[in-house]
Every structure is written in C-alpha cells, then in structure tokens.
Amino acid sequence: IKIKVQDYSGDVQELEAPTDMGLSLMEFLKANEYPILATCGGMALCATCHVIVEDGMDLLNDPGDQEMDQLDLLPNAEFNSRLACQLRLNPDMDGMMVRLAADEE
Numbered sequence: 001i002k003i004k005v006q007d008y009s010g011d012v013q014e015l016e017a018p019t020d021m022g023l024s025l026m027e028f029l030k031a032n033e034y035p036i037l038a039t040c041g042g043m044a045l046c047a048t049c050h051v052i053v054e055d056g057m058d059l060l061n062d063p064g065d066q067e068m069d070q071l072d073l074l075p076n077a078e079f080n081s082r083l084a085c086q087l088r089l090n091p092d093m094d095g096m097m098v099r100l101a102a103d104e105e
C-alpha cells in the first residue's frame, strides 16, 4: 500500500508500506527514520507517536479506550488525531496520508 507522510518541516513523501509483516504505523515510520520517540514502545501510553490523519480517517479502525484517553490529554490533539502505534498496517489503509504531530525532539 502507499502512505503519504508529512514530516515536521512540511515535506511530504509517499512510501510503500508492507501489510504482511504485522507492523504498526509507528514501527513503519520509525523504520523509515522519522523522528518518532515511541517511548512506551507502542502501548498507547506516551503519545509521542501522535499523528494527524490528513486523508483516510474513514479507512481506520476506531481508537480503543487507552488511545482515546491519551488523545484526550494532548494539548495539540485534533479531531483527526491518532496514535500511530495503534494503527496496524493493513490493505484498507492504501492512500492514506498522515502528518507527524508529536513535539519534535
């Protein structure tokens, strides 16, 4: 599948993402050297993998309670905010676009 990613400087890149490896979007972004801390390792506890879904919000599963709680705590959360660690790459996500939203470290 193809996913577009906008980094902190505003650059947009289209990446080819595998859906047969069980990767989360967070793991995929890290593998592509985006500066995501993911301090909690994907447990929906740190919110450093916060992304804004610019396109394709309707392609995603609803957030779970833990993710909702984290998003509620974020000062910069938007209606289309998600935690990238809670999004498992799957064929439905083809064509989505996300923008990195967590504070840059």
Ligand code: FES
Pocket: 026, 037, 038, 039, 040, 041, 042, 043, 044, 045, 046, 047, 048, 049, 050, 083, 084, 085, 086
């Ligand atoms: Fe910590 Fe996603 S990696 S909330």
